[in-house]
Amino acid sequence: MTRVVLVPGALALLPEYAGIEDPVAELRSAALGAVGRLGREVTVLAGAQGARVAAYLLDATDRAGAEPSYLVVGNGSAKRTEKAPGHFDERAEGFDAALGASLRAGRPAVDVALARELWADVDAIVELADLDDDLGEAQVDYDDAPYGVQYWVIGWAR
Amino acid sequence: MTLRLGRHPFADDATLMMAIVNRTPDSFFDRGATWEEDKAFDRVTQVVAEGAEIVDIGGIKAAPGAEIGEEEERARVVDFVARVRESFPSVVISVDTWRASVGDAVCAAGADLLNDAWGGADPELVDVAAAYGAAIVCTHTGGVTPRTRPYRIEYDDVVRAAIDDTVAYAERAVAAGVARESVVIDPAHDFGKNTFHSLELTRRLGEMVDTGWPVLVSLSNKDFVGESLDLPVGERLTGTLAATAVCALAGARVYRVHQVVETRQTVDMVETIAGRRLPQRAIRGLQ
Numbered sequence: 349m350t351r352v353v354l355v356p357g358a359l360a361l362l363p364e365y366a367g368i369e370d371p372v373a374e375l376r377s378a379a380l381g382a383v384g385r386l387g388r389e390v391t392v393l394a395g396a397q398g399a400r401v402a403a404y405l406l407d408a409t410d411r412a413g414a415e416p417s418y419l420v421v422g423n424g425s426a427k428r429t430e431k432a433p434g435h436f437d438e439r440a441e442g443f444d445a446a447l448g449a450s451l452r453a454g455r456p457a458v459d460v461a462l463a464r465e466l467w468a469d470v471d472a473i474v475e476l477a478d479l480d481d482d483l484g485e486a487q488v489d490y491d492d493a494p495y496g497v498q499y500w501v502i503g504w505a506r
Numbered sequence: 507m508t509l510r511l512g513r514h515p516f517a518d519d520a521t522l523m524m525a526i527v528n529r530t531p532d533s534f535f536d537r538g539a540t541w542e543e544d545k546a547f548d549r550v551t552q553v554v555a556e557g558a559e560i561v562d563i564g565g566i567k568a569a570p571g572a573e574i575g576e577e578e579e580r581a582r583v584v585d586f587v588a589r590v591r592e593s594f595p596s597v598v599i600s601v602d603t604w605r606a607s608v609g610d611a612v613c614a615a616g617a618d619l620l621n622d623a624w625g626g627a628d629p630e631l632v633d634v635a636a637a638y639g640a641a642i643v644c645t646h647t648g649g650v651t652p653r654t655r656p657y658r659i660e661y662d663d664v665v666r667a668a669i670d671d672t673v674a675y676a677e678r679a680v681a682a683g684v685a686r687e688s689v690v691i692d693p694a695h696d697f698g699k700n701t702f703h704s705l706e707l708t709r710r711l712g713e714m715v716d717t718g719w720p721v722l723v724s725l726s727n728k729d730f731v732g733e734s735l736d737l738p739v740g741e742r743l744t745g746t747l748a749a750t751a752v753c754a755l756a757g758a759r760v761y762r763v764h765q766v767v768e769t770r771q772t773v774d775m776v777e778t779i780a781g782r783r784l785p786q787r788a789i790r791g792l793q
Contacts, residue, residue, distance in 0.1 A: 360792040371789040426793065433793055495793040 350416045350506055351386050352476065352483055354451065355379040355405060356423035356499040357398040357469050371495075378490035378501040384409040385503060386417035393472040393479075394421035422473040424448070424498025425466035432496020434467040443468065444498040448491065451502055454483035468498075482506070509720050509759065510687045511560065511598045511641045512618020519782055521754070521773050524560035524600060524621075524762040525553035526726065529582040533567040535727050535739055535764050543586055550590050554597050556766040561594075562621055563587060563612075564602035568697070570653050576607050584611045591616030600643075604652050606630035613638035621762075623694065623724075624652040626675050636683030643690045643722055644675035648698030656698050664703040665710045668693040669717060676719050690760060692722040696730055704730035708749050715757035722760035723753045726769075747772045755780055 359365055360372045361379065370376060383390075383405045390411070392402040398421030406419065424444035427437035443459065443466050450457040456477040463470040476483075484506025491500050509516040516522065527549050531538040540546040550561050565582035566574045574582075583601055590599055600619035601612040604627045609620045613634060620635050622628075625647035635642040646668040648659055661667045672691035679689050693714055695704040707714075708730075714721050725731065731745040732738065743765060750761060750769055754776035763769040777783035 358793055360789055365788060365792050367785040367788040368783075369787040371787050433791070495789055497793040 350418070350480075350484075352418045352420060352480075352504040353382045353386055354420045354422060354473070354476075354500055354502045355383065355401065356497070356501075357394070357401050357421045358423070358497070358499065359397065359401070361401050362404055375490055375492075375494075375499055375501065379405055380409055382487075382489050382501050382503045383419060384411060386411050386419060387413040387415040389414070390417045390419050392419050392421070393475050394419075395469070395471055398422070398469070398472060418476065418479075420472045420476045421469075422471070423469050423500065424493070425463075425468045426497045427466050428493045428498060429496040434496075437466055440466050440498075444493070447473075448498070448500060451500060452486045452488060454486055454504055454506075455481055456483070508687050509641075509690070510685060511600075512639065512688075514559075514596075514598050514618060516559075520559075520759070521777060522560055522598075522760045523553075523556075523558040523766050523770055523773075524562045524598075524722070524760055525549075525556075525558035525766050526762060526764055527553070527561050527563045528567070529563060529565045529586055530567045532571055533564070534569060543589075546586060547589065547593075550594065550597075553766050554594055557770055558597070558766045560598040560600050560619065560760070561590065562600040562602050562762055563590070563617075564621075565608075566603070566653070568623060568653065570655060576605055579603065579605065579608050580611050583608065584615050587612045587617050588615040604628050604631065606634050609634040609640075610637075613640050619643065619690075623647075623692075623697065625649070625671065625694065625697070626678070627652050632679040632682040632684055635679065635688075639685070639688075641688035641690065642679050642684055643692050644672045644679060644719075645692040645694040645697065646671045647694055650698040656696075656700060659698055659700070659703075661703065664699065664706055665693075665713050668707060669714055672714070673717055673719065689719060690722045691717065691719040692724060692762075695723065695725055696728045699730075701730040701733040704728070705734065708752050711753050711756040711758060720759040721753075721757070722762060723750070723758045724762035725749045725753065726762060726764045743768060751776050 425440035427434040427440040483504035489501040531541040565579045604624040619641040621643040727742040
C-alpha cells in the first residue's frame with residue numbers, strides 16, 4: 349500500500365517561530381496525526397521552505413512500517429480575505445474549492461497559471477499528480493483558511 | 507537564579523510585578539486613596555486581577571512625617587495581611603517594613619516576603635525572615651536613617667556602593683538562615699540618592715544583575731523621573747515606563763509598581779525583544 353499525505357507549508361508550524369500560544373494548534377495536530385500514519389521511510393515533495401516544514405513534521409513523529417510513503421507540502425491560495433497575505437481576490441475561493449475537490453477525489457488537478465496569481469503553493473502538488481494521477485481514497489483531517497491561506501491536511505492510501 | 511518567595515517558587519526567567527498597596531493616609535502617589543482597609547482590599551483585588559504576582563503592603567510612608575510607632579504600624583498591616591492571605595492564597599504577600607517586630611507579626615499572619623526598604627536598619631529583620639522561611643529584599647540606602655531625605659549625599663561610585671551594600675546584606679541574610687533563593691537585592695532608587703545617582707543606577711543596572719542575585723527595581727513615579735522630565739507626581743507614567751524598559755533590558759526580575767498593567771506590558775515587550783520571552787502569538791507573515 350502506498351501512503352501519501354499533503355500538508356501546508358505554513359512557517360508557523362516551525363519551532364523557531366513558536367510563540368507562547370500556538371496560532372495553528374489544530375492544523376499542527378492534524379498534520380502530526382496524518383504524518384504519523386506514514387511509513388518509516390518518507391519521500392518528500394516540497395520546495396526549500398516546505399522541506400523545512402516536512403523535516404519538522406517527520407522529526408516530530410514516530411512512524412513504523414515499510415509502506416512506500418510520500419509527504420507533499422503545498423496549499424491553496426493566499427488571497428482569501430482582506431487580511432490575507434496577498435489581500436482579497438474574488439477568484440480565490442473558487443480556485444480553492446476546485447483544487448480541494450480534486451484532492452478529495454484523489455486526482456489532483458491544478459490551474460497552474462491561476463495558482464501563481466493567487467499565491468497558491470502548488471508545485472509539489474503538480475509533482476505529485478505527475479507521479480500518480482489516482483491517489484485512492486482521501487481522508488481529510490483539516491480543511492480551512494484561518495488566516496486567509498487555504499490549508500489542507502489530507503491522507504491517501506492505495 | 508531560581509526565586510522562592512515564602513511558599514511561592516518562580517522559574518528562572520520569570521519577571522514579577524509587585525503592586526504597591528498602601529495602608530497609609532499620606533503616601534506620595536495615592537495620597538491616602540487606600541488608607542481605609544476596605545479600599546486597600548479593593549486595591550489588592552484589582553492588582554491581583556491585573557496579574558500582579560506580589561502585593562507589597564506598607565503601613566508607613568517612606569517620606570518624613572508624623573512618627574508611626576510599632577503598635578500603630580502593626581495595627582495598620584497585620585490583620586490586613588491575614589485578610590489578604592485568606593482571600594488570595596496564591597498571591598505573594600510582601601510587607602514593606604524595616605522593623606523586626608512588625609516583620610514577625612506579619613509573617614505569623616501569612617506574609618511571604620519582607621521588603622526592607624531601609625537597608626537593614628533593624629539588624630534582627632533577617633532573623634525573622636529566617637525563622638518563618640520568608641524571603642527578604644535587601645536594599646541600598648547609603649546607611650541613612652529610615653524616613654529621611656537625602657541631603658548632600660555623595661558616593662565615589664554609587665553603583666559600586668549599591669552592589670557592595672546589598673550583596674553584603676544578602677550574605678548576612680543567608681548567614682542568618684534565609685534561603686539563598688529567597689533573597690532579592692534592590693538598589694533603591696532615590697533612597698539616600700539624588701537624581702543623578704538614580705539615573706546612574708538605572709544606566710548601569712546590569713552590573714547589579716551580574717552579581718547573580720535577583721534584582722528588584724522600585725522606579726514607580728519617583729522624583730528622579732519627575733526631575734528628569736520636570737513633571738509632577740501624576741504625570742510620570744511614561745518616564746517610569748522608559749526607566750522600567752532600561753532595567754528590564756538589563757535583566758531586573760521584580761518591579762515594584764503603582765501601575766501593574768502598563769508595567770507588565772513594558773517588561774514583557776522588552777523581555778520579548780531581548781529574546782528571553784516568546785511573542786504571545788505570532789502568525790503575521792508565517793501563514
